Amino acid sequence: LRMVTGDNINTAKAIARECGILTEDGLAIEGPDFREKTLEELLVLVPKIQVMARSSPLDKHTLVKHLRTTFNEVVAVTGDGTNDAPALHEADIGLAMGIAGTEVAKESADVIILDDNFSTIVTVARWGRSVYVNIQKFVQFQLTVNVVALLVNFSSACFTGNAPLTAVQLLWVNMIMDTLGALALATEPPNDDLMKREPVGRTGKFITNVMWRNIFGQSIYQFVVMWYLQTQGKTFFGLEGSDADIVLNTIIFNSFVFCQVFNEISSREMEKLNVLKGILNNYVFMCVLSSTVVFQFIMVQFLGEFANTTPLTSLQWLASVLLGLVGMPIAVVVKLIPVGSS
Incomplete structure (x- = not known):
């Protein structure tokens, strides 16, 4: 100054x-x-x-x-x-x-x-930093979605000959995560900690090492979950009969979506461990999360012919939600890994 x-x-x-x-x-x-x-x-x-x-x-x-x-x-x-x-x-x-x-x-x-x-001027700088950080949060979140979807479908196509996530399902994921996800993370209000951060220099990277750490950590977990479900899912859920394949693919699709739902919550903070602080005060974020879950329920239970899904049992729904929920403590562990800030 x-x-x-x-x-x-x-x-x-x-x-x-x-x-x-x-x-x-x-x-x-x-x-x-x-x-x-x-x-x-x-x-x-x-x-x-x-x-x-x-x-x-x-x-x-x-x-x-x-x-x-x-x-x-x-x-x-x-x-x-x-x-x-x-x-x-x-x-x-x-x-x-x-x-x-x-x-x-x-x-x-x-x-x-x-x-x-x-x-x-302080208010201007505060809001400017908030917008910049919120865009980073969304990019981190969206890259995770795309990396996992690509890895799951590509590896499955190479080793098994078919992809668990259909084109319609991927389009659905992109629609709800691109639009609703962007709306949720973009409405995060500024906080006082933003002014304690170092300013981003002229040569500063937009995608930082912290973001790459979070992206890779969450992507590895989600990929392992999806791959396990694809290879051992029938045995784990006791699926038999002619409809076993479509039920398993629906579980994979549902688990994938809930992994993104809980990863969206984890993306509220890129470095802090407590991602739930103030979440109830952000009504837009809560509405987006609720809408995503409701739309997903309708897609799975009632739009099977359109989305290539079949209605799931309560146990299968619970398993999908829990697999997504485990991603939050995984995100906490990943954030404990030290990396450079640039």
Whole structure:
């Protein structure tokens, strides 16, 4: 955080200390001195500068440009005057004041703060981080669904000659997980912990090591469950007769869907173990989960001709739900595996 102002340096330093911007090892410099520095000197000074006083519009622009290009930082600039326009335009995110700001500053900015309240910037950052994290949660969840579906059908087709999940069933899974799943995870409200996280840099990965760990951990568990059901399911459930195959495929399909339902709950947090905190306060999430379960029940019990399924017994339904539920403690164990954050 840096203060760049046209005021006297003593005034600027006093305000900066009061706001917590200027620290003991920080550097306060005046614009005329800054302009006289060579490029080699700026490489040393720019990371240390916390206050720049008596600065010109060009000084602000130069500082922002060095931070963005030389040091590869993501830079946000706030300003209200015409002299702030070059820096607002150069920054990755320019924030202009809506009441006190000049028209030139507003035109150069990306975001206009309508109430001229600096705390609004914190709210903007909080919601921006929330949207970014929610998209990551959905991508993690969706990749798990696709990886498991691909592995199950591909391996089954190679070794047994038929796929347990039909095209209609896969389409159904994609419909409920793409639309309802996205709606559920996208409506997760921001929390205070978001502001404690390190900002995502310009070269930061969207799919992090944490996400890959969760994806692979959950995918392995679900694949093992699906493969066990396909190879030992008839013996486990005591299925015999001409309808044994369709009953087994229905159990596999039902178990697969419930694995995704409980994985959706686990995806609410990518690193924290307690994924149930605040879940009842998110009414959209609860409605989506309930709707998914209801639609799945209708699909299995009443739309067998369309979905290539057959009605299941209470015991078979219980087994499907429990197999999905076990995925939650598995997700907790997977989250205990240490990985890099990037």
